[in-house]
Amino acid sequence: MRRRLIPMNVVIAALLFILLSLDLDKMKIPAPVMQSGKKVYERACSGCHQPGGEGISGLYPSLIDNETILGSQNRLIKKIVFNVTKPEEIHAGKLHSPAYPLGNQEIADVLTYVRNCFGNKAGPVTVREVKRVKGENK
Ligand code: HEC
Structure with missing residues (x-):
């Protein structure tokens, strides 16, 4: 019997490694997006929700491990763009x-940032999704 050049278990290990690193790459937010998001956060959010995202008890909710922050892109974008979380409130038209x-x-950048700092971990929010929620994707 001829010996294989590369043993099968090495091939499997290599494939697993590649698959795992691909998956991790998908979750990794590019540094420029995080930098831009941080700038927007400091200008537009941190005054109330605080620089570390912890908020002020009874006044401004903490954005750490927060359901709205970590939940669906759609709901989070609506909160920021229309200041609503329920579909029937969509015409209220108030900015958060x-x-x-x-x-x-x-x-997109600030929401991607808050979903991935202060110990939060969630997928990025895309400009495409922001436009879709605003009804600008024609
Ligand atoms: C003027 C103060 C103020 C600013 C500025 C502000 N927020 Fe808020 N935010 C609040 C208050 C008050 C609430 C709670 C009432 C509400 O849900 O509207 C809140 C709620 C939220 C919620 C919902 C939290 C939950 O538990 O459902 C999210 C998400 C959020 N803010 C994100 C942001 C982001 C991101 C920014 C910056 C783009 C921002 N906020 C800017 C005051 C502020």
Whole structure:
């Protein structure tokens, strides 16, 4: 019998390794997005929710391990863009932080940032999704 050049278990280990690292890469947010998101956060959010995201008890909710932050992109974007979390409130048309109207890219970056700092971990929020929620994807 001919010996295989590379043993099968080495091949399997290598494939597993590649698969695992691909998956990790998907979750890793590019540094420029995090930097941009941090800038927007400091300007538009940290005054209330605090620089470390911990909020102020009874006034501003903590954004750490927060259901709205970590939940669906759709719901989180609606909170920031329309200040609502329920579909029937969508026409209220109030910005969540009206003193700081944000561009679509800024919204995507800041939400991606808060989903991935202060110990939070969740997938990125995309400009595409922000536009879709606003009804700008025509
Ligand atoms: C002027 C103060 C203020 C600013 C600025 C502000 N927030 Fe808030 N935020 C609040 C208050 C008060 C609440 C709780 C009431 C509510 O849900 O609207 C809240 C709630 C939230 C919630 C929902 C939390 C939950 O438990 O459901 C999220 C998410 C959020 N803010 C994110 C942000 C982000 C991101 C920014 C910056 C783009 C921001 N906020 C800017 C005051 C602020």
